[in-house]
Amino acid sequence: MRAAYNEQMTDLAKLLGEMAGLAGSAMERATQSLLQADLTLAEQVITEYDRIAELSQLAEERAFALLALQAPVAGDLRSVVSGIQIVADVDRMGALALHVAKIARRRHPNHVLPEEVNGYFAEMGRIAVQLGASAKEVLETRDPERAARLREEDEAMDDLHRHLFTVLMDRDWKHGVAAAVDVTLLGRFYERFADHAVEVGRRVIFLVTGKMPTDADAPLHSAQ
Amino acid sequence: MRAAYNEQMTDLAKLLGEMAGLAGSAMERATQSLLQADLTLAEQVITEYDRIAELSQLAEERAFALLALQAPVAGDLRSVVSGIQIVADVDRMGALALHVAKIARRRHPNHVLPEEVNGYFAEMGRIAVQLGASAKEVLETRDPERAARLREEDEAMDDLHRHLFTVLMDRDWKHGVAAAVDVTLLGRFYERFADHAVEVGRRVIFLVTGKMPTDADAPLHSAQ
Numbered sequence: 417m418r419a420a421y422n423e424q425m426t427d428l429a430k431l432l433g434e435m436a437g438l439a440g441s442a443m444e445r446a447t448q449s450l451l452q453a454d455l456t457l458a459e460q461v462i463t464e465y466d467r468i469a470e471l472s473q474l475a476e477e478r479a480f481a482l483l484a485l486q487a488p489v490a491g492d493l494r495s496v497v498s499g500i501q502i503v504a505d506v507d508r509m510g511a512l513a514l515h516v517a518k519i520a521r522r523r524h525p526n527h528v529l530p531e532e533v534n535g536y537f538a539e540m541g542r543i544a545v546q547l548g549a550s551a552k553e554v555l556e557t558r559d560p561e562r563a564a565r566l567r568e569e570d571e572a573m574d575d576l577h578r579h580l581f582t583v584l585m586d587r588d589w590k591h592g593v594a595a596a597v598d599v600t601l602l603g604r605f606y607e608r609f610a611d612h613a614v615e616v617g618r619r620v621i622f623l624v625t626g627k628m629p630t631d632a633d634a635p636l637h638s639a640q
Numbered sequence: 641m642r643a644a645y646n647e648q649m650t651d652l653a654k655l656l657g658e659m660a661g662l663a664g665s666a667m668e669r670a671t672q673s674l675l676q677a678d679l680t681l682a683e684q685v686i687t688e689y690d691r692i693a694e695l696s697q698l699a700e701e702r703a704f705a706l707l708a709l710q711a712p713v714a715g716d717l718r719s720v721v722s723g724i725q726i727v728a729d730v731d732r733m734g735a736l737a738l739h740v741a742k743i744a745r746r747r748h749p750n751h752v753l754p755e756e757v758n759g760y761f762a763e764m765g766r767i768a769v770q771l772g773a774s775a776k777e778v779l780e781t782r783d784p785e786r787a788a789r790l791r792e793e794d795e796a797m798d799d800l801h802r803h804l805f806t807v808l809m810d811r812d813w814k815h816g817v818a819a820a821v822d823v824t825l826l827g828r829f830y831e832r833f834a835d836h837a838v839e840v841g842r843r844v845i846f847l848v849t850g851k852m853p854t855d856a857d858a859p860l861h862s863a864q
Contacts, residue, residue: 593820600824
């Protein structure tokens with residue numbers, strides 16, 4: 417029973433890690449499609465989101481089977497419940513990469529971004545990819561200290577996002593309202609992607625330690 | 641055992657319904673604070689989000705206790721697992737109302753919205769309140785047909801949101817980039833609020849019928 421639980425739980429953790437990895441690489445390609453107005457890449461991200469959605473369903477089914485067949489208790493039960501919650505976060509990370517790719521596709525052959533903000537998105541993309549890889553690592557290793565560092569990585573994203581808003585709000589913004597609307601939504605998508613990665617870290621900390629990191633500085637509360 | 645399960649599951653469903661109701665009334669007041677530049681109302685929504693966050697934690701703990709003590713199987717297990725997933729959706733609905741209130745507070749004593757789009761937000765607010773009430777009803781009654789109607793209510797939100805974007809993108813938009821950025825984010829918050837209500841409906845359909853409504857028209861895929 418115990419061996420079966422361990423094996424199935426390891427499989428579930430791997431699957432969640434794989435999903436986080438896929439979300440990170442989707443965001444990498446979505447960012448390139450955005451920066452280079454590359455329609456093929458954008459289409460690829462859009463098509464491949466189906467794979468993430470499939471894996472979400474598979475992960476939910478596996479977690480359900482684990483509960484039904486192994487009836488885990490205490491820490492084991494906490495791991496499975498956290499797994500169910502984490503599915504929603506990594507699925508959403510994939511969906512946010514999809515949203516970025518859809519904007520790139522909608523504006524093609526034009527570039528979505530005014531040149532002035534390319535650097536921000538290149539950097540936000542880099543951090544998002546790193547957060548996807550970190551989330552994958554944290555899901556596979558369950559290292560709570562590594563999980564806590566996700567929050568630090570997210571701070572760099574928040575800083576960039578705040579700066580981006582000052583650029584947008586500046587009277588010197590010369591690119592019109594339509595570009596500002598796209599930049600606003602895109603900035604939000606990257607920031608939410610990072611928030612979900614942090615949330616994965618918080619869930620892993622909870623499943624290992626039994627304590628949820630305090631909510632005071634949780635990404636839930638960030639408004640823009 | 642069975643009686644205990646039923647009682648605890650009813651309690652959990654009531655709690656989730658209460659959260660959806662609170663999220664709806666938070667969005668109602670957030671919308672008023674936005675339309676009337678009412679700081680007191682905005683502050684109230686911001687403070688009262690703590691209550692929703694508390695109830696989220698309580699609901700997660702109760703669902704966990706149900707799994708640990710009752711070890712439910714089959715349909716009962718599905719109900720509890722769906723409950724855990726629904727917590728995240730209703731919590732997020734509350735957080736989105738909070739975001740709206742924060743924007744109203746940030747711009748106070750100014751109005752956030754150009755008069756031209758007030759009507760859109762009054763109507764999106766009305767639909768959001770209705771969606772909160774519908775989600776509450778669906779959680780309490782578990783009526784799958786009622787749950788399916790959440791999607792229709794959401795269509796009205798999507799239509800408004802699309803129209804709002806055409807207003808923003810119009811060359812006649814005279815209110816500058818800063819107002820456009822706020823309107824973009826706010827529109828997104830209302831739309832996401834509605835998406836989460838629809839997701840609650842899908843989860844209830846799943847827990848009653850054992851089948852998830854097809855993902856093809858799921859709100860997950862909406863990009864802006």
